[in-house]
Amino acid sequence: MKNIFALLIAATIIVTGCNKSSDAGAPSSGSSKGKKVTIALMPKSKGNAYFISCKNGADKAAKELGVDLVFDGPTDPDPAKQNEIIDNWITLGVDGIAAACENKEGISTALRKAKAKGIKVITYDADALPDAREFFVNQATPQGIGFTLMDEAGRLCNDQGEFAIITASLTAANMIEWQKYIEQRRAEKYPNMKMVALRPCDDLKDKAQSEATSLMSANPNLKLIMAICSPAVPGAAEAVKQAGKVGQVKVIGLGLPSENRRYVKEGVTDSVILWKTEDLGYLTIRAAKAVVDGDLKPGATSFNAGPLGTIEIKGDNILLGKPFIFNKDNIDQFNF
Amino acid sequence: MKNFLRSNIAKHETVLLAVVITEWFYFNSVGAHFGSLDNTFDIVRHSVEIGLLALVMTPIILTGGIDLSVGSLLGLCAILFGKLWRDAHFSPMAAGICTLGIGAVAGGLNATLITWLRLPPLIVTLGTYSLFRGLAEAITHGVDTFTKFPDSFLFLGQERFLGMPAQAPIFILVAIFVWLLVHRTTFGRSFRVIGFSPEGARYAGIPVERRIAMVYVLAGIISALAAIIYTARLGQAKADAGTGYELYAITAVVLGGTSIFGGIGTVHGTLLGVAAIAILSNGLVHARQPREVAGMLTGLLLILALCSSVVPKLFARLRARRQTAAPIQAVKTS
């Protein structure tokens, strides 16, 4: 008997625990007119500063437009978990879904299902298959990112010497795609440069630091480290600094200005490439709302995004603009 | 009747059933669409792979063992299935059967190391946990993704069959099979005996090595089956499939009342454990709670479940100690 009491108490604790913190129930299914639009925003994974920054922008747009914003995603990047949450949102009856896809094919099955149920689907950050969504808010194409990184590397090294890449994991789909374009650009424009190694850092700053340290000692002629996941940029920079090779080995990468400001100012990291993440989140919610309201239809060539001005649409890609290069001169202007 | 009630009500499974029902009613009252048939089927669909792993983990833990490699094996089998289908041009059916065979071989590797060399299962499967995942990454270089499977195959993971998710009948069949194996055959009894005391089992004439090998090979085969269903549900196979699933499976089994030391536990308990976790993680989305809360509550639920099974025993032990202590004192004073 004690047994059952203990567990019933457990259950009540859980139940009351949820009750207190649940701010809103499911979207009201009652009145259809003047109903608050619910838009669900999915990051690749929770607990990632990049997506938190996107969410800040999204929150701003949601407040301005009176949208009920749901923000959730898997705790670790996992395509299967992304599908589960999308399925949940379908039954929850949200009006629009905006997803950053960990994996193209994996998530598209769930997104198609949402589309079939009349939910408006757009993607941002990383695209799904084109038939699974209406629009893709394109902050930068994989091609744009890959080419920009390689151009920056080529510029810093004068098309000479060896470089190495630190990635998040060997299976991260978008990074695999960037690497493809980096290699393509290298072969076309910088044939004198050589990629000597590709190492994963499991999305951990500390591991990136260890990897960068051994990369430098294993490849004495290394000229540049390209860190293509955000925790790897400060990790690689710290390694270069500790090895006393500032200036000798350059660091570039994709990352948030806030995490890299220190190293960029010290001259360890030469440039950090990123788009304005808050604008990305802001634009995504604006676009999702417009698609839900029917103001933005396939075939449109431009889109009025309020304070962001008129945004160009190419095909079904809503273009945020080119990737932005943060360096010593401009990094202080940005605080995300 | 009274006896029946008393003997069943204190059982862990009954308590867990109460938790599952409480969860269900709570989330149903919070989320307007939680109780719908669609959502119920979603919960089933999403928990089939972990459910399968938890089912085969049950006999393993009953024998006092553990298998940390099932998640990695799921990843390895998924990409080998993709490779057989795409590169060796097998039909999905043939590729599936071969994958089950590969799963059996991989489970056999665990079994051999554990029984032949009498190594601790925790360590052996910790090694194969890295090995299987590593092989999956090495074969695909981490990059290769298998997609564009034919619709006839994707049916298995995405469509409905007999009005329920197509993978549900398979899961039910496996569940019945494992339940019969554990609860209605001498094999099941021998698993428990081995869990209580391997030496005792040996003296009792149970072929301990063969029985232990059997559960690990079974785990290999079912992991491969889970890999096929996973591939069909997502429509893709990649080297990172099933990362961390071993911990979900173990959590479900232990939550279901199986003792990690072996010897005690039931298959229906495991099924309830899977349901409790699946409903929690699904329901919290309907309650508009962030994903992290689901993880935290699963952890807390696990601790509370463990405590609830131990607290009565603790009281009983205290009482027993008091009772045995009293006569001794009496003897001393006289």
Added chain:
Amino acid sequence: MKYFREISVALALLALLIALAIVAPAFYQPQPLLSLATREAPTLIVACGMALVIICRQIDISVASQFAICSVCAGLLASMKLPLVIVLPASICIGAILGSINGVLIAGLGLPSIVVTLATMVTWREALRWQRQGEFVNLPDNVQWFGLSQSAGQWTVIAIAITLLLVLAVCMNRMAAGRFVYAVGSDAEAARLAGIPPQRVTFLTFAFMGALVGLAAMMNVVQSPQVDPKSGTGIELKTIAAVVVGGVAISGGRGNLWGAFAGILLLACISPALTHLHIESYWEKAIQGMIILLAVVADGIRTKRGSA
């Protein structure tokens, strides 16, 4: 041969180092080696604790979550401009508290350690993620390397880790407390009859493990000017593997810290060795798995021969 396992791991390490000396002599540069040793010092500290826990016939898979919580708390305290003499004990205390929670559940209630620490691992990890949302903690300038120069800081970190290893190794062999852990690990009932309180020993082992994690987290925090809230991810598997490869029996009561030390050195060398040998990184996990299996299989075959 009493120290067969320790010696064979040391020989494997030696073979790897010799192979590196021939094929990739660039591995032996003082500065990168010093960096490598500093990076692995926190892991060594955790491995010492893990060895104790496993000798006590328990296991702790929640160390990574404890490590992350201690790191972030220490980082937040340091960014409030508190001096290190306060932050360091605070971090150790937080670790000890987290370890004590495990200890109470395991020793006090007699729950299985693998399940309890599985539950606390998930709970702490998700709680931290929920609270911090993955945000880095920026530290003030004087925290890195304890405010010393870089090489002085690196040597301090290594010295702390090595001193701890030496002290613990001696304690485990020579002091009553150390022998108690072995006694409880090999047979709790026999230990109880011999007058050793098994519950108290188990509880203290977990609390001590937590304190060591707090120390290790601090040793990691001082190595860079930012704290990653995911610090320590995977450290539980790495230390368990190292300890087991180093000959500590998972069934308790057997093994020593020197073996754990050799195990950590071996596993720590694999990843840089692969970089130096220019082996593609997708082989790394498979090779790690092979090494763990080889170590236990070698031992298994030896005992099988011995008993036959």
